[in-house]
Amino acid sequence: MEKxxxxxxxxxxxxxxxxxxxxxxxxVYLKRVTKSGFEDGLFAAWRNDPEFVLNKSEFAHGTILVAxxxxxxxxxREHAVWALQNYGFKAVISSRFADIFRGNSQKGGxxxxxxxxxxxxxxxxxxxxxPTTEVTVDLxxxxxxxxxxxxxxxxxxxxxxRLMEGLDDIGLTxxxxxxxxxxxxKRPSFKPLTLPAKI
Amino acid sequence: xxxxxxxxxxxxxxVREVAGEPDLIYIDxxxxxxxxxxxxxxxxxxxxxxxxxxxxxxxxxxxxxxTLNIDQPIADPVSRLQIETLRKNAAxxxxxxxxxxxxxxxxxxxxxxxxxxxxxxxxxVCGDSHTSTxxxxxxxxxxxxxxxxxHVLATQTLPLxxxxxxxxxxxxxxxxxxxxxxxxxxxxAKIGTGGGQGYVLEYRGSxxxxxxxxxxxxxxxxxxEAGARAGLIAPDETTFEYVKNKPHAPxxxxxxxxxxxxxxxxxxxxxxFDVEISLNAAELSPFITWGTNPGQGAPLSGNVPNxxxxxxxxxxxxxxxxxxYMGLEAGQPFxxxxxxxxxxxxxxxGRIEDLRAAxxxxxxxxxxxxxxxLVVPGSAKVRLQAESEGLDRVFLDFGAEWRQxxxxxxxxxxxxxxxxxxxxASTSNRxxxxxxxxxxxxHLVSPLVAAATAIRGTLSSPADL
Ligand code: SF4
Numbered sequence: 001m002e003k004x005x006x007x008x009x010x011x012x013x014x015x016x017x018x019x020x021x022x023x024x025x026x027x028v029y030l031k032r033v034t035k036s037g038f039e040d041g042l043f044a045a046w047r048n049d050p051e052f053v054l055n056k057s058e059f060a061h062g063t064i065l066v067a068x069x070x071x072x073x074x075x076x077r078e079h080a081v082w083a084l085q086n087y088g089f090k091a092v093i094s095s096r097f098a099d100i101f102r103g104n105s106q107k108g109g110x111x112x113x114x115x116x117x118x119x120x121x122x123x124x125x126x127x128x129x130x131p132t133t134e135v136t137v138d139l140x141x142x143x144x145x146x147x148x149x150x151x152x153x154x155x156x157x158x159x160x161x162r163l164m165e166g167l168d169d170i171g172l173t174x175x176x177x178x179x180x181x182x183x184x185x186k187r188p189s190f191k192p193l194t195l196p197a198k199i
Numbered sequence: 200x201x202x203x204x205x206x207x208x209x210x211x212x213x214v215r216e217v218a219g220e221p222d223l224i225y226i227d228x229x230x231x232x233x234x235x236x237x238x239x240x241x242x243x244x245x246x247x248x249x250x251x252x253x254x255x256x257x258x259x260x261x262x263x264x265x266t267l268n269i270d271q272p273i274a275d276p277v278s279r280l281q282i283e284t285l286r287k288n289a290a291x292x293x294x295x296x297x298x299x300x301x302x303x304x305x306x307x308x309x310x311x312x313x314x315x316x317x318x319x320x321x322x323x324v325c326g327d328s329h330t331s332t333x334x335x336x337x338x339x340x341x342x343x344x345x346x347x348x349x350h351v352l353a354t355q356t357l358p359l360x361x362x363x364x365x366x367x368x369x370x371x372x373x374x375x376x377x378x379x380x381x382x383x384x385x386x387x388a389k390i391g392t393g394g395g396q397g398y399v400l401e402y403r404g405s406x407x408x409x410x411x412x413x414x415x416x417x418x419x420x421x422x423x424e425a426g427a428r429a430g431l432i433a434p435d436e437t438t439f440e441y442v443k444n445k446p447h448a449p450x451x452x453x454x455x456x457x458x459x460x461x462x463x464x465x466x467x468x469x470x471x472f473d474v475e476i477s478l479n480a481a482e483l484s485p486f487i488t489w490g491t492n493p494g495q496g497a498p499l500s501g502n503v504p505n506x507x508x509x510x511x512x513x514x515x516x517x518x519x520x521x522x523x524y525m526g527l528e529a530g531q532p533f534x535x536x537x538x539x540x541x542x543x544x545x546x547x548x549g550r551i552e553d554l555r556a557a558x559x560x561x562x563x564x565x566x567x568x569x570x571x572x573l574v575v576p577g578s579a580k581v582r583l584q585a586e587s588e589g590l591d592r593v594f595l596d597f598g599a600e601w602r603q604x605x606x607x608x609x610x611x612x613x614x615x616x617x618x619x620x621x622x623x624a625s626t627s628n629r630x631x632x633x634x635x636x637x638x639x640x641x642h643l644v645s646p647l648v649a650a651a652t653a654i655r656g657t658l659s660s661p662a663d664l
Binding site: 032033034035036078082107169170172173174176177179180183184187188189190191192193194195197198199 | 214215223225227228237238241242245246248251253254255256257280281284295302303314315316318321344345346349350353354355356358446447448449453454456457460
């Protein structure tokens with residue numbers, strides 16, 4: 001997983017609350033056999049509407065999604081995180097995230113930033129007034145910077161450390177892989193192997 | 200204080216233990232199938248990682264495979280792609296695979312035990328909730344998600360939080376015509392679909408010890424239906440006898456060392472479980488489900504319950520919705536319920552003993568008019584074994600369809616599905632709305648009840664014949 005220390009880009013205002021994972025990626029898009037390529041299913045139903053924010057050219061290349069409260073509710077599908085990342089998003093800002101979505105996003109390195117709703121509203125206003133406004137999400141400094149405004153946020157130390165080191169669970173385990181190798185040396189010889197195949 | 204069986208197996212697999220973090224647990228065997236593995240392999244590829252232990256990994260094709268015309272290309276393009284992807288991944292990463300047409304192809308939880316790679320004292324995982332099946336051997340076995348599949352492929356370990364333990368004591372002898380399936384359906388009806396959440400269930404007592412390995416697998420298989428990720432049964436002579444001489448069973452000095460270790464795998468007399476419950480086997484009778492979750496079950500001799508009789512308002516609502524979906528009337532005798540389809544198969548009841556038990560009931564009889572019966576062996580090997588015993592003839596003469604191995608109508612991912620409003624008596628494990636096909640109505644039953652139902656056309660047990 002990529003390290004996340006600080007990211008600067010443009011932002012997309014998603015003025016909707018309770019965006020559930022069925023909206024983020026409908027079930028018909030789950031049949032794919034890769035972890036990539038889910039961008040076509042991202043907000044698929046809404047994207048049929050030419051007025052939907054992602055269909056506006058000025059927001060087409062945003063990398064930070066600024067959403068209403070309770071983002072990511074509903075089904076636990078990990079595909080929702082993959083779809084946002086595949087589309088190019090590095091961070092989502094909201095005043096509240098559903099637990100499972102937040103857990104899944106942390107597994108995959110998508111930063112979820114919790115700001116008070118009034119901060120979210122101010123950012124919406126700023127980026128709608130000027131879609132080219134640079135937005136910086138700084139995990140090291142624990143703040144979001146929009147023009148001259150600074151919005152501090154909280155995140156627990158363990159998660160912050162993992163994201164800044166770019167360590168997914170696999171990366172973390174691989175740091176201790178010597179322990180695994182040592183364990184393997186002690187495994188009894190009677191434990192079965194699948195190879196070579198005996199049938 | 201003594202240790203429970205689950206605690207012993209856990210302790211033997213801790214790679215790393217740090218306060219405030221989950222334990223890192225070593226995984227002895229990783230089973231793969233086509234549905235939940237593609238993203239995990241893709242993740243490895245993106246991160247430039249390998250499968251750490253291809254020699255502890257094995258794949259088979261089951262969920263999507265057709266049970267007819269298996270020599271032809273799979274018609275559904277999505278199913279075909281998932282299966283082709285598994286084959287491609289297995290080839291690229293060096294993973295052993297048993298593909299459609301191979302004698303060892305079949306439902307992943309049938310294939311492991313029949314190859315002898317499921318053994319006591321192991322940790323076993325698979326991206327499939329019914330991995331709990333392997334607990335019948337005294338192995339700690341549970342289903343995992345796709346991110347975890349990738350984690351195991353890359354590291355052969357998983358960070359896990361230690362589960363709590365629940366003892367389920369079943370003493371006494373089962374009455375004639377009552378099977379392992381009836382035991383587990385009765386347990387789930389008693390503790391509910393959430394009753395096992397956070398626990399490893401250990402099934403104990405004389406009724407469990409008297410069961411064959413296949414019966415024990417039926418019980419552990421459905422632990423997940425009680426909300427538990429794993430079920431366990433202490434290994435004994437029945438277990439050792441079953442494993443012995445299987446292709447991957449230890450041999451020579453390894454066999455002796457293994458058995459010596461396996462004999463230590465039982466809960467100590469002074470071990471303390473977080474919860475204990477008891478059941479009297481002698482009081483059990485053939486059991487069926489009437490609703491849309493596996494906890495909505497009752498003895499076959501009874502009547503459809505009246506939702507108003509439940510005390511918990513949640514249950515009242517759930518029962519009302521279930522009866523509407525199932526098209527049943529409160530008070531209707533279960534034995535009056537007409538069935539359109541009988542499904543004999545799945546990782547719960549698709550083994551050779553299940554087929555033998557059903558064939559025994561069907562022998563010399565004819566299928567009820569307007570009923571179809573699908574017999575789907577759990578693996579290609581089970582199918583071959585059944586044919587060598589002439590069971591296929593019994594099923595065909597009776598009027599049933601004799602199919603190729605796979606998950607089939609258990610989840611309706613292949614063409615074997617119920618149509619809207621169609622009612623089945625099914626030996627599988629889930630009666631969720633639409634599980635066997637959109638709008639389909641499922642009653643979970645044992646192989647004996649499935650067979651008797653196919654003869655009479657209404658839910659029945661062999662005693663009703
Ligand atoms: S038979 Fe049914 S429950 Fe078992 S693995 Fe297949 S789909 Fe899952």
